[in-house]
Amino acid sequence: MEKQRYERPVIKKLESNMPNKFGMRTEYKPMTHIDNVAVKDMIDEHGSPLFVISEKTIRNNIRNARKAFETRYPKVQFAWSYKTNYLDAVCRTFHQEGSWAEVVSGFEYDKAIHNGVDGTKIIFNGPDKTEEDLEKAIKNSSLIHIDHLDELYTIRKLAENMDTRAQVAIRVNMDTGIYPMWDRFGFNYENGQAWDALNKIMRSDVMDLVGLHTHIGTFMLSSNAYAVAANKLADLAIGIRDKYGHEIQYIDMGGGFASQNNLKGAYLPGVDTNPSINDFAEAITSALINSNFKPDKLPLLILETGRALIDDAAFLLGTVISNKRLSDGRRSTIIDIGVNVLFTSFWYDHKITPAQPFTQHTEDTVVYGPLCMNIDVIRENISLPLLNKGDHVVIHTVGAYNMTQWMQFITLRPRIVMIDLESNVHVVRDRETLDRLLEFENVPEHLKTFEL
Amino acid sequence: MQQNQNVMKIKKNIAISDSGFVFNPSSGESFSVNPIGMEIMELLKKEMPTQDISNHILENYETDAPTIDKDLYDFITMLKQYGLIDDNEKD
Numbered sequence: 001m002e003k004q005r006y007e008r009p010v011i012k013k014l015e016s017n018m019p020n021k022f023g024m025r026t027e028y029k030p031m032t033h034i035d036n037v038a039v040k041d042m043i044d045e046h047g048s049p050l051f052v053i054s055e056k057t058i059r060n061n062i063r064n065a066r067k068a069f070e071t072r073y074p075k076v077q078f079a080w081s082y083k084t085n086y087l088d089a090v091c092r093t094f095h096q097e098g099s100w101a102e103v104v105s106g107f108e109y110d111k112a113i114h115n116g117v118d119g120t121k122i123i124f125n126g127p128d129k130t131e132e133d134l135e136k137a138i139k140n141s142s143l144i145h146i147d148h149l150d151e152l153y154t155i156r157k158l159a160e161n162m163d164t165r166a167q168v169a170i171r172v173n174m175d176t177g178i179y180p181m182w183d184r185f186g187f188n189y190e191n192g193q194a195w196d197a198l199n200k201i202m203r204s205d206v207m208d209l210v211g212l213h214t215h216i217g218t219f220m221l222s223s224n225a226y227a228v229a230a231n232k233l234a235d236l237a238i239g240i241r242d243k244y245g246h247e248i249q250y251i252d253m254g255g256g257f258a259s260q261n262n263l264k265g266a267y268l269p270g271v272d273t274n275p276s277i278n279d280f281a282e283a284i285t286s287a288l289i290n291s292n293f294k295p296d297k298l299p300l301l302i303l304e305t306g307r308a309l310i311d312d313a314a315f316l317l318g319t320v321i322s323n324k325r326l327s328d329g330r331r332s333t334i335i336d337i338g339v340n341v342l343f344t345s346f347w348y349d350h351k352i353t354p355a356q357p358f359t360q361h362t363e364d365t366v367v368y369g370p371l372c373m374n375i376d377v378i379r380e381n382i383s384l385p386l387l388n389k390g391d392h393v394v395i396h397t398v399g400a401y402n403m404t405q406w407m408q409f410i411t412l413r414p415r416i417v418m419i420d421l422e423s424n425v426h427v428v429r430d431r432e433t434l435d436r437l438l439e440f441e442n443v444p445e446h447l448k449t450f451e452l
Numbered sequence: 453m454q455q456n457q458n459v460m461k462i463k464k465n466i467a468i469s470d471s472g473f474v475f476n477p478s479s480g481e482s483f484s485v486n487p488i489g490m491e492i493m494e495l496l497k498k499e500m501p502t503q504d505i506s507n508h509i510l511e512n513y514e515t516d517a518p519t520i521d522k523d524l525y526d527f528i529t530m531l532k533q534y535g536l537i538d539d540n541e542k543d
Contacts, residue, residue, distance in 0.1 A: 006515035009489035009527040011474065013534060014482045325526055329533055361486040386486070389519065 007386050008323070010363055026269075027385055031315075031353040031394040035419040039317055039355040039392055042417065042425060048319040048392070049337045051403060051416040053428065055093055057313035059421075062097045065309060068277045072285035075300040079123050081255050082108040084306030084400045085314075089418050089428035091115050094309075102304040106133040109142075123252065123304070125171065125213070127151075127185065134158055138166045145169045145213045145252070147186055152200060159206035169211035169252065170197045174232050176216050176225035185215065189232050198236070202244050209246065212236055215254025215304070219263065219347075223275040223283040226253060230284050234291035237299065250300035253284055259311035261397045262349040277308060307400035314399030316342060317355070320391045321370060331363040333387060337395065338369030338376050340409040343402055345378045352378075355392035358385035371410045408432060460528055462497045463538045476536060483534065488513070489527060496537075502528065 032039055035054050042050060062078065069076040079102040080094035086108060091101070092115055101112035104126030112122050119140025127147040129137070134151075135158050137144050146152050146168055159166040171186030172194045187193040201209045212233045216225055230253060237248050258274040266273065288301065318337035326332050339345055352367065365384040369376035378395075387393070406413055412432040417425050467475045472490050474483040485493060488509070495505050506520045531537045 001512075003514045004512060006509075006513040006519070007486060007488055008519075008523040009486065009492050011483050011485045011489050011527065011530050011534065011536075014484055323526075325529065329530070359486060361484070388515075 005357070006388065007359055007361070008388060010361055010386055012361070012363065026351065026383065027353050027358075029353075030357050031355055034315055034394070036423040037419055037425055039394060043317055043319065043392055045425075046415045046417055046427070047431065048317060049341060049414045050317045051341075051398070051414065052315045052317060053087075053090065053399065053416065053418040054313050054315075055418055055420050058090065058093050058310060059097060061309045061313060062094060062099065065277050065281075065303075065305060066098075068281040069285060069301065069303065072281055073288065073301050074298060077250070077300055077302045079121075079252075079302055079304050080309075081304050081306030082111060083404055084255075085310050085403050086111055087403055087416065087428055088115055089426070090310065090403075100302075106130055106136075109133060109137065113140075120167075123213075123302070125215075125304075131158065135162070138162055138164055141167050143167055143169060143210060145171050145186075145211075146197065146201075147171055149197065149200075152197060156204055156206060162206075166207045167210050168201060168207050169209065169213045169248075169250075170194060170201070171213045171215065172233060172236065174214065174216070174229060176228040176232075178217060178220070178222060178225045180217070182215070182217050186213070189236070194236060195239070198240060202240070202246065209240070209248060211248050211250040211252055211299070211302070213252040213254065213302075216256060218256045219258045219261075219307070220256045220280075221258055221263075221274060223279040226280055227283040227287040229253065230287035231291060234288055234293060238292045247297060248299055250302050251288065252302035252304065255304040255306050255308075257305050257308040259307045259397060259400065261311055261344075261347075262351070264347060264349055266349075277305075310399035311397045312399065314397075314403070316395040316398045316402070318393050318395065320387045320389055320393065322389055323387070326366065331365045331384075332368055333365050333384065334368045334370060335378065335393060336370050337378060337393075338371040338409075338411060339373075339378070340369075340371060340376075340411065341402065341406045341413060342369070342378060342395065342398060343405040343407075344398065344400070348397070349379060349382075350398065351396040352382065352384065353394045353396065354385050354387055355394050358387075361386055373410070403429075408437065412437070459499050459501050460496050460531070461499060461538050462493055462531070462536055466536055468493055468497075474536070476534075479535060481534070483536075492524070492527060493531075493536075496531075 034052055079100040082103045100121040101117045102123040103109045103112050119142045122142040124137045124142050125145045134155055138159055155166050172189050173183045173186045174189035175181055187197045201207050214229050216229050233251050240246050257280050260271040262270045318335045321334040321336055324332045362383045362385055365382050367379040369378050415431040416429040418428045419425055465477050472485045474485050509520050
């Protein structure tokens with residue numbers, strides 16, 4: 001007789017009072033395949049844990065985003081936010097889709113150049129640009145978004161000794177009615193700092209003011225804040241036109257659009273409540289079109305959207321190490337995915353789906369990572385189907401920031417694969433090895449030997 | 453495992469339906485149990501020793517002895533915690 005599939009025995013008390021913090025069961029179907037490739041096969045070949053990126057989803061996301069803006073506004077340009085995910089394969093997918101590069105450090109700038117992006121299509125943001133970085137950016141006619149006055153003076157000094165004029169914009173921070181207000185980057189709109197910087201640039205004969213930039217926050221749950229921001233940048237641009245007779249070429253609205261992830265503490269799932277790319281597009285383009293720009297003089301609209309374009313294009317596959325019972329009776333499940341590779345589990349309640357069939361029975365579970373550290377918690381409360389040791393799980397919406405903010409801590413960082421449009425699996429970043437890490441270390445001669 | 457030699461007995465008044473609904477009339481609490489859990493509870497009701505229950509599962513399901521040993525111990529602990537096992541009738 002053929003044996004039945006084993007599911008561990010479980011008994012669950014039925015509660016008819018208030019919903020608890022574990023919530024309802026959310027998983028109904030196993031995720032056995034990603035883009036027609038079996039999860040199990042990928043883990044067998046590439047190990048566990050494993051990041052999996054869907055090229056198809058990236059291309060769909062950027063095409064949908066472009067459509068959302070281009071159908072509402074005549075001149076739109078996306079720039080891929082390198083810090084969100086600067087794997088070359090990811091960046092080049094966006095560049096193939098027409099996105100420029102948006103970088104925030106010399107390292108990222110060099111990576112964009114290495115990827116073959118023309119200097120004039122690199123937007124250089126961030127508070128830390130060295131003289132060497134700036135000199136390179138001026139020479140390449142990159143778009144330098146000035147963060148503070150010290151940087152402005154440095155650019156002026158450098159440009160005075162160069163043949164090329166610096167192509168600059170300023171980053172403007174402002175009150176858009178949201179909390180917290182990001183005022184640490186750029187120049188403030190309300191207190192006149194922005195105008196002060198603009199006047200300095202306009203009176204300099206070695207800099208060209210080409211644009212205005214803002215980036216009002218991150219994971220924004222209100223599209224209206226972008227309308228406020230677009231209005232204020234339009235007001236500055238019109239002011240410059242009236243005062244200096246100078247038309248700026250672009251308005252860069254930055255990024256910060258929410259993805260469909262579930263923010264911790266949110267009562268309803270992000271997929272139901274977070275604004276869509278169309279909501280953000282409507283708010284921004286309406287504000288610009290309704291401003292005092294002449295219809296034939298509308299500036300180019302640049303968007304540096306990162307998270308909303310890549311988050312749902314990546315999955316993290318893992319394996320159950322053990323099931324335990326906590327002192328208060330709660331179930332705990334340990335998986336081989338730690339917070340060192342899933343940094344965003346500090347912000348999000350990531351959706352977790354088993355990769356093999358399961359029944360309708362669930363247990364209120366705490367999901368821990370493999371690190372011997374108390375902070376290594378992937379989900380504090382989740383109503384999870386019954387998983388056995390060795391079972392596989394798929395963690396969703398992990399494409400933004402994890403593959404850049406991850407760290408080598410206790411465990412080595414895993415491999416990353418990308419599934420192309422024909423369902424071929426490519427390794428786009430190999431797993432770390434001890435030898436590779438030891439290349440960075442050096443042991444002084446007197447510490448090389450010891451006796452125990 | 454000490455309890456494996458024991459016979460754990462489900463309290464006589466506990467009602468277990470075919471669909472996995474468990475009702476404890478003395479506390480008014482109700483529970484849901486998955487099919488394998490229901491099977492184990494039925495065997496416990498028949499006073500089958502836990503070691504025999506382990507063997508029975510091993511014969512009928514795709515699993516191994518350490519997994520059953522661990523999961524059965526955990527399940528019986530939960531039954532005790534929910535007050536469904538009659539400690540006084542334990543051998």
